[in-house]
Amino acid sequence: MSLKLVRGTRDIYEKENDHFRKIITLFKNVSERYGYKEISTPIIEYSEVFEKTLGESSDVVSKEMYKFQDRSGNNLTLRPEGTAGIARAFISGKMKNQLPIRFLYYGPMFRYERPQKGRFRQFNQIGIELLGISDYQADVEVIALGYHILKDLGLNDKISLLINSLGDLESREKYKKELISYLNNYKNELSDESLIRLDKNPLRILDSKNKNDIKILENAPNFLNYLNDNSKFFFDKTCKGLENLDIPFTIETNLVRGFDYYCHTAFEFVTNELGAQNAIIAGGRYDGLISSMGGDDTPGIGWAGGLERLGLLIPEVDDLKRPVCLLSINNSSDNLISKLAYELRNSGFIVSVIRGGNISKSINKSNKINSKYVVIVGEEELKSGLFPVKDLDSSKQNNIKLGEICNFLKGLENDRSK
RNA sequence: GCGGGUGUAGCUCAGUUGGUUAGAGCGCCAGUUUGUGGUACUGGAUGUCGUCGGUUCAAAUCCGAUCACUCGCCCCA
Structure with a gap:
């Protein structure tokens, strides 16, 4: 019998569990003050729940899912993230007449990736979703909640907030065309990775780490200039909303999310203390998600945070209660x-x-x-x-x-x- | 999935150009102290040297493979 741990998994003992519990308790406590209620969805879902929503071309779907068939031949997947399952629950639970609705969740997620510090194959996320508000106030609320939690964890000076707009569908299509035609001039200079993306998901080229790609992108058309009036208004209002709450942020025009369902606001709270794993909390708006799954058109926005990464950033505190x-x-x-x-x-x-x-x-x-x-x-x-x-x-x-x-x-x- | 580094006691790590019985500190156990702890002193236990194979009279040491961790790429929480 093998006593080895499956790669990318680990046993968590009392101290670390106490540590995690503190983060989760604080997360629930703060989120509940904003009106969020806990939801738990299954760890397994039909594979298409993720495949259709995250996008076939996303890395998660194309190479990182734990897919398997059960004894009845159902195609199932261990959830790689939380939003798709919650959207599914929202539709199958017929909750549309309760909108707006605020969910908080936490639990294990699974991705078949190469393990590293702060990156595991089974890892835990905390997250929130706000459904049914198309107004920018939702974006401000959700980001403020994330900031609030990080602040209460004492991480103010270790993190920074990056924000960008992916615009609405119209703006995005228009920009995509411009970007493709610009990049077509550099086809023989782009990295292999970016060349593939040029066809499948050109926006993702924007956050390429390849030096030459970055150089080429310096003169590329700027997304923010292609936002239509509606998208521009939305983004401005969101930024003003954050300023109103004194939440510091940086506009990062190359911030692009990996999943297809995002639009308008995209954001990440990042740190430089965890090497390559710099994203602590990340999320964005996903207005098209629920309709794409067959539900009524319902706007949504949310984020997810990595429990292990948060745990690495905050000091352990001894229990006050002694036996x-x-x-x-x-x-x-x-x-x-x-x-x-x-x-x-x-x-x-x-x-x-x-x-x-x-x-x-x-x-x-x-x-x-x-x-x-x-x-x-x-x-x-x-x-x-x-x-x-x-x-x-x-x-x-x-x-x-x-x-x-x-x-x-x-x-x-x-x-x-x- | 690609490239670099590492793997020796519970933990942190030494270990010479291959050479007897593999070491230190911390921790652990016991004693000094048979009804009063943290300190100090004294003693003790603990290792498939990550795993498998190869070279050799001889391997922790050299070679190969493999696994795990780690750093970077990729991606993400």
């Missing part, structure tokens, strides 16, 4: 200890029972699990009915009657929080 250790020096005290532990746990304490060994060792073990208080239960205590309750920080110790230990500890905790 109480009950030291069992004598086996005949088992019942007494389990009852005391039960009572303390009912009162909200984290309780750890340490059995056997001498007192030195037991206190030592208590220290190692970051315990604040220990209660010693040994021969003498069973006789006298008085139990030493010791504060390991101050080394102060009081002898307390069994029935009063819980209240005594509560009192100490209250004093401490004052």
Whole structure:
């Protein structure tokens, strides 16, 4: 039997899980203040849910999906991202009369990519979607929410916001034509990658990292000049909306999203602390998505953030809540200890029972699990009915009657929080 | 998918031009201290040297393959 981990997957232990939980808790907490409600969709969907929405030419669909057939021959895919599944849920759940609707979600996603720092084959995303508002206010709200979360995580000075407009369909088609005709002059100089894109998805050439491509693009027509009045108005208003909230941003005209369903606003919160994996939160507007899946025409905008990447950026913080250790020096005290532990746990304490060994060792073990208080239960205590309750920080110790230990500890905790 | 680097104890890493029984620090366990912890001192345990194969009298060391991690490309969260 192989004990190896599947490539790009990993086991996550207590500390990291605590760390993730903190991010998720903060994410949910802030998002709920903006009116977002949690939705959980399945991890598997029919493959076409992703293929038709993300675009056949996108990297994710063309080479990164975990596709398989189940025993009935259904073509299924482990979700590579969250938006398509939520759009599907919105349509199949017949939620159109509840618009506008705000979703928050988090969970594992799967992409068959080469693993790197901050990049895994199974990874976790947090994300939000806002459906049913075609107005730029939705874009401002969604970006502000992302900024709010990053700010509360203390990442202000580590991230920057890049924003661009992909315009509406009309603007995009017009620009695409201009860009193609410009790039056609450089056909023999463009990178192979970009040449393929020239046919399939020319806008993606804009974010090519190839040096020569970048040079060619310097004189290429600028997307922002091809926005029609409607698109220009939309983009201006969005930017003004961000300024109104004092959210700093940079217009990045070469920012293009990898999925077909985006239009108008595209944005990324990026960092330079994670090497090639610089996008922490990224998203945009996808007005055509739901109609393309067979639903009524419904505008939408959202973003997704990488939990692992966020985790790499924020420091781990020790738990404030420290356990109480009950030291069992004598086996005949088992019942007494389990009852005391039960009572303390009912009162909200984290309780750890340490059995056997001498007192030195037991206190030592208590220290190692970051315990604040220990209660010693040994021969003498069973006789006298008085139990030493010791504060390991101050080394102060009081002898307390069994029935009063819980209240005594509560009192100490209250004093401490004052 | 392409290119570079790395892989030795739980962790961080040494290990000479191939040469006996593979090392250090931290951590862990025990003792000093049989009812009171963090410090100190003393002692101890722990390795398929990533895996498989090859060269050699002899491989952690050289060669090949493979796996994983890592950095860059690509792409993305």
